Amino acid sequence: MSVDPMAYEAQFFGFTPQTCMLRIYIAFQDYLFEMMLVVESVILKKLDGFPGCKISPFQIRKSTEKFLLFMKEHFDKLFSKMEEVLLQLVLNIPKNVLLPEDKVHEQYPYSKEQFQALQDEIHQLQKQYRAEASAGQALRAELEEQKAVRAELEKILQWFDGLENICREHGTGNFKESFAFLTRNSKKLQDVLKDVEEKSKKIKKHDQLL
Amino acid sequence: AGGGGGPPVPAAPGRAQVFTTVVDTFLEKLAAAGSYQRFANCYRCFYKLQPEMTRSIYDQFISQLQSSIKEEIQEVKDEGNLEVLFNSLDKIVEEAKNQEEPAWRPSGIPEEDVRSAMVPYLLKHRSYLRKVLKEKEEENRKVAESVLAGRDRIAELQQLIQARKHAWQ
Numbered sequence: 004m005s006v007d008p009m010a011y012e013a014q015f016f017g018f019t020p021q022t023c024m025l026r027i028y029i030a031f032q033d034y035l036f037e038m039m040l041v042v043e044s045v046i047l048k049k050l051d052g053f054p055g056c057k058i059s060p061f062q063i064r065k066s067t068e069k070f071l072l073f074m075k076e077h078f079d080k081l082f083s084k085m086e087e088v089l090l091q092l093v094l095n096i097p098k099n100v101l102l103p104e105d106k107v108h109e110q111y112p113y114s115k116e117q118f119q120a121l122q123d124e125i126h127q128l129q130k131q132y133r134a135e136a137s138a139g140q141a142l143r144a145e146l147e148e149q150k151a152v153r154a155e156l157e158k159i160l161q162w163f164d165g166l167e168n169i170c171r172e173h174g175t176g177n178f179k180e181s182f183a184f185l186t187r188n189s190k191k192l193q194d195v196l197k198d199v200e201e202k203s204k205k206i207k208k209h210d211q212l213l
Numbered sequence: 214a215g216g217g218g219g220p221p222v223p224a225a226p227g228r229a230q231v232f233t234t235v236v237d238t239f240l241e242k243l244a245a246a247g248s249y250q251r252f253a254n255c256y257r258c259f260y261k262l263q264p265e266m267t268r269s270i271y272d273q274f275i276s277q278l279q280s281s282i283k284e285e286i287q288e289v290k291d292e293g294n295l296e297v298l299f300n301s302l303d304k305i306v307e308e309a310k311n312q313e314e315p316a317w318r319p320s321g322i323p324e325e326d327v328r329s330a331m332v333p334y335l336l337k338h339r340s341y342l343r344k345v346l347k348e349k350e351e352e353n354r355k356v357a358e359s360v361l362a363g364r365d366r367i368a369e370l371q372q373l374i375q376a377r378k379h380a381w382q
Contacts, residue, residue: 011318016298027289034281042274046259049266058258070247070255077246085239093228093235096302100309101316108317111332118328121335128342135349142356149363156370163377183381 012096020094024086035078036071043067228299236286240279247275 013019046063050056096102101109113121170179226234252271253260260267290296309316319326 014319015302016293016295018293023289023293027285030285031282034278034285038274038278038281041277042270045270046256049263050259053262056262058262062258063256066256066259070252073251073255074243074247078243081239081242081246085235088235089232093232093299097306097309098315099312100306101312103305105317105319107333108326108329111329112317113328113332115325115328118332121332121339125335125339125342128339128346132342132346132349135346135353139349139353139356142353142360145360146356146363149360149367152367153363153370156367156374159374160370160377163374163381166381179381186381 009090009095011102012094015096015102016094020090023094024089028082028086031082032075032078035074039067039071039074227303229296229303232290232295232299236283240282244275244279 009020016023043063047060050058050060050063167179249268249271252274253264253267256267
């Protein structure tokens with residue numbers, strides 16, 4: 004027959020019921036013995052006041068032992084019954100009862116696999132979040148770059164517009180055209196120069212061969 | 214003790230009450246067993262000499278024993294805060310009265326038992342992550358829109374500049 008360790012009860016009460024019962028038993032027993040000793044010593048003292056009597060301390064001791072033995076027997080029997088009742092009805096937690104502090108086990112009875120799946124899901128979400136966070140950072144970095152680039156481009160555009168305003172202010176509406184004419188001609192000149200260079204190179208070569 | 218059935222049973226006494234009653238019964242029966250007759254019988258010689266003294270010694274003995282025992286019980290109750298615990302346990306048992314299945318008990322394996330304790334936190338964590346992920350995704354969507362618009366604008370500016378350039382050639 005296995006002994007019920009009453010661990011769940013110990014969780015609730017803060018002590019094992021059996022320990023409690025043992026403590027009480029020892030205390031009660033001590034009181035019984037103590038009282039008996041007191042009785043004996045009182046009787047012996049009273050006897051001192053009767054110098055003539057024939058009763059010896061030895062007889063008194065025998066009486067005490069007799070009475071104590073008798074009491075102890077009944078004491079043990081009665082205590083045993085009391086202990087049984089207390090352990091069954093008072094210091095116990097019925098099998099169908101769950102302590103409030105353990106409610107989670109009733110609400111979330113997750114198996115190993117379910118628990119693992121939940122943890123995996125969380126890891127996955129964390130990964131996704133980190134990815135989104137870095138994507139967000141990259142996007143914002145580009146936004147900053149764009150700001151700088153846009154500023155530069157707008158500066159250039161402004162410069163062009165400024166140029167046009169100058170032309171308008173100085174009434175040389177044809178400045179643009181003449182400037183364009185100038186650039187075209189200088190380009191033509193460059194081409195002609197190139198041409199002449201090549202031709203003179205050819206002549207020099209020709210001369211050398213001759 | 215007999216089983217229930219028949220007339221309605223009055224509410225069962227609480228644990229505190231049962232505790233007190235059981236101890237009182239113990240003391241009663243003990244006093245009954247260690248009766249005066251028994252006492253006087255054992256101390257016959259002294260009883261013959263001093264019957265009244267014997268009676269008074271016995272009375273004191275029994276009363277002292279009973280009060281010591283009651284004191285001890287009270288000490289145990291106070292130390293363990295038993296009155297409160299008994300009442301609270303009575304309530305817990307009452308609330309579980311419709312539960313027929315045996316309830317959960319610690320398995321003795323901490324790793325197993327701690328799982329269920331962690332689940333509520335994990336669930337909270339999961340729903341938090343879902344929320345911030347959604348928010349981040351939404352935020353990024355908006356920023357992405359701005360980035361695309363920005364690119365269009367830059368392309369537009371570049372075109373305008375090209376046009377000006379051509380006009381000056």
